[in-house]
Amino acid sequence: MQRGVASTTLLTVLGFFKDRHRKRLKARPFPNEWLKIIKARVAFFIRLAATDQAELLDHTQILLAEKNFEGCAGQEISDEIRVTIAAQACLLLLHRKTDYFPRLLTILVYPSTFLASEQRPITAEIWEEGKHARLGETARTMGSMVLAWDAVKSGAADPSDGKNVVLHEFAHQLDYENFAADGTPALATRKQQLAWREVMRTEFASLRAAEVTGIPTLLDTYGATNAAEFFAVSTEAFFERPVMLRAQHPRLYAELQQYFRQDPVEFSAERTRQNL
Ligand SMILES: [Zn+2]
Secondary structure (H helix, E strand, C coil): CHHHHHHHHHHHHHHHHHHHHHHHHHHCCCCHHHHHHHHHHHCHHHHHCCHHHHHHHHHHHHHHHCEEEEEECCCCCCCHHHHHHHHHHHHCCCCCCCCCCCCEEEEEECCCCCCCCCCCCCCCCCCCCCCCCECCCECCCEHHHHEEHHHHHHHHHHCCCCCHHHHHHHHHHHHHCCCCCCCCCCCCCCHHHHHHHHHHHHHHHHHHHHHCCCCCCCCCCCHHCHHHHHHHHHHHHHCCCCCHHHHHHHHHHHHHHHHHHCCHHHHHCCCCCCCC
């Protein structure tokens, strides 16, 4: 009992210092060099509302202060790499109370598509991205994420091709916030959880069926791998192909809109018959 009270008090104190440190980071002016990088590299940024741009920059300062970046296979880590990754990841955090991907400590960056070791144990906790050549990888118990810099750059440059490895891998991290890799992020109420599970189950089953029969789909059929990949792939489509996703999968779009508290149709660069 006493120990329980003591540890709760300790968590409250730690939380207080963490919040205070984050407030101080947000109060710092955003470095102009970083803003130049975002404007040059992250295509969606200039399409966001001014208030969302400001919020995204605040989040980016905090994420960059709290996460380690390490280069692999000869890749040097530069501000360009750190900022391009962090700014994209922070799109997932807008409008919500967030703890900044708390299970993630380190981001490992390879120059290009990397080969995963065949010796690596593949368990329920480790998710493969592709077969052996991968653009990105993360797992609930890894504490790290691996990204290919060329895939990060191409994903950031085209905001409406439906592919964004940063959004995909960081969506997995959101999934882990409630300590499971089950395609269901932390949702506020039981009612929301039930609605989410019902919609995701139905949509996942239909993607699976489409993959088996070879019917073309808006969602990448990699999402048919399992519920966790379905959430990551759906997140990419939500931010990159929102007009089509809303038209073809209105219930899926509505669930994602409620969770992310955003309507990407408003800032989408997507070109379709509907908005040409
Ligand atoms: Zn994945």
